[in-house]
Amino acid sequence: MRYSGFRVIKEALTGHKGWTPAWRDPEPQSAYDIVIIGGGGHGLATAYYLAKKYGEKKIAVLEKGWIGGGNVGRNTTIIRSNYLLDGNEPFYEMSLKLWEGLEQDFNYNAMISQRGILNLIHTDAQRDAFTRRGNAMILNGADAVMLSTDQIKAEYPFLNVNDARFPIKGGLAQRRGGTVRHDAVAWGYARGADSRGVDIIQNCEVTGFRIEQGACVGVETSRGFIGAKKVGAAVAGSSGRLMAKAGMRLPIESHVLQAFVSEGLKPLLPGVITFGAGHFYCSQSDKGGLVFGGDIDGYNSYAQRGNLPVVEDVCEGGMAILPAIGRARLLRMWGGIMDMSMDGSPIIDKTHIDGLYFNGGWCYGGFKATPASGLCFAHLLATDTPHEVATAYRFDRFQRGYMIDEKGMGAQPNLH
Amino acid sequence: MIINHPLLGPRDAQEFTYLGDAALINRPDWQAEDAAEQFYAYQYLRDNPAGEHRELWFHEGGDRSWLVVTRNTVTHEISNVELARDVARSQGRSK
Structure with a gap:
């Protein structure tokens, strides 16, 4: 069924009796050409592009819980392509372009809103770094503009420009950045794939891989063995424990990142604001809640909940830059598990086991990457060659010395 | 989280900084034939278990000792805290 304005009117006039479930609930078959592990944004997007763009036929997505119940349902919904390094920026810019056409492409309202993202500047050194970053973005076909303090005052009058420790000295804005209704991304891709x-x-939880003579021939699941010519893992957050079942150790640690939503407020924030120096970023959802977060907790965790010191740190950052937030009550807070990689950048690659492919290591930036991640992983699964914007996302880059370390932190995952 | 320091008693985890898997104590032999391979695995690859995890915490805001903390990564429960020095010595290290 195709969704359209006409369809809404027709159903309204006929008692809404024509709506059907957006996807089926099939029993698993005994074998598929391609099995994707993980029914999150990346896994569903991969299946969607495999079917739509690469013409693959027998595909299954296996999800241990319900689709969209992991990080695609737990993030702070921001899309942007403001990266510096060559290995990253073309990938994220392709992702942003895919976001721009996504709703028409998969015929689903994902409430994509290009309300802009602003990175605040507080020092001359930061201005130099952001100028360089903005230039790198423009060179890669993205948009970037430097804003003066006066422009920021005019556009964001509620920001504390004169904080004693971090006075606002300007900002790097990407007007095409914004927010998306995150659950709808999973649902839209699921419906399009289905x-x-x-x-x-x-x-349907994957409990093991069946590996014969160095090749993966299928997966053991809680609903029996499912054969596959190719298996793709897209379970970021749980990559470590899944790939351990194939005997792999990854350049990844799992960490918890917390996020927060305030009660619904009248429109206040016109776009996304990031206050990196104070470990705080914020946007306002269409329902009016202030959606904000900060740094990861900093220790290995699979708990999907964090601890109070980071809550305090995030709220201090919020109070410093956006004092009005002190009047808002907190509605919800939660934690999600991040694949923190050794250089802060992701991996989309074959493994050393034939027929087993890996997509993970997204750190806390996986949501914005969803369309490009799905497309590049589908490309790899279908053609056995990396997509041209994902050639840097290889497993062997750590051994060969080709890290993509945006922050320059080295092999210390909790600092990326 | 409260870390029960072997010398100082219960301390808030905020006083500590986190390094990672306690296997980092065991630096490979730089003279080994396959030293490059070993250092790659040492530096970049992790077990990353869901469950019990032995990890290094540094008491930066305290006595600046390194601790090996055994903590469950699913529940955050801490079951054992040792001085990293004691752990290294028990593995035969002299210094």
């Missing part, structure tokens, strides 16, 4: 014949199998 309508092209992909089996989305929920409540």
Whole structure:
């Protein structure tokens, strides 16, 4: 069923009896050409592009819980392509372009809103760094503009420009950045994949890989063995424990990142604001809640909940730059598990096991990457060659010395 | 989280900084035939378990000792805290 304004009117006039479930709930078949592990944004996007762009037929997505119940349902919904390094920026810019056409492409309202993102500047050194970053973005076909303090005052009058420790001295803005209704991304990709014949199998946990003579021939699951010519893992957050079942150790640690939503407020924030120096970023959802967060907690965790010191740190950052937030009450807070890689950048690559492919290491930047991650992983699974914007995301880059370390922190995952 | 320091008693985890897996104590032999391979694994690869995890914490805001903390990564429960020095010595290290 195709969604449209006409369809809404027709259904309204006929008692809404024509709506059907957005995707099926099929029983798993005994074998598929391609099995994707993980029914999150990246896994569903991968299945969607495999079916739509690469013409693959027998595809299944296996999800241990319900689709969209992991990080695609737990993030702070921001999209942007403001990266510096060559290995990253073309990938994220392609992702942003895919976001711009996504709703028409998969015929689903994902509430994509290009309300802009602003990175605040407080020092001359930061201005130099952001100028360089803005230039790198422009060279890669993205948009970037430097704002003066006066421009920021005019556009964001509620910001504390004269904080004693971090006075605002300007900002790097990307006007095409913004926010998306995150759950709708999972649902839209699921519906688009399902309508092209992909089996989305929920409540189906992968408990092991069947590996024969160095090749992966399928997966053991809580609903029995499922054969596959190719298996792709897209379970960021749980990559470590999943790939351990294939005997792999990854250049990844799992860490918890917390996020927060205030009660619904009248429109206040016109776009996304990041206060990196104070470990705080914020946007306002269409429902009015201030959606904000900060740094990861900093220790290995699979708990999907964090501890109070980071809550305090984030709120201090919020109070410093956006004092009005002190009047808002907190509605919800939660934690999600991040694949923190050794250089802060992701991996989309084959493994040393034939037929087993890996997508992970997204750190806390996986949401904005969803369309490009799905497309590049689909490209790799279908053609056995990396997509041209994902050639740097290889496993062997650590051994060969080709790290993509945006922050320059070295192999210390909790600092990226 | 409260870390029960072997010398100082219960301390807030905020006083500490976190390094990672306690296997980092065991630096490979730089003269080994496959030293490059070993250092790659040492530096970049992790077990990253869901469950019990032995990890290095540094008491930066305290006595500046390194601790090996055994903590569950699913529940955040801390079951054992040792001085990293004692752990290294028990593995035969002299200094």
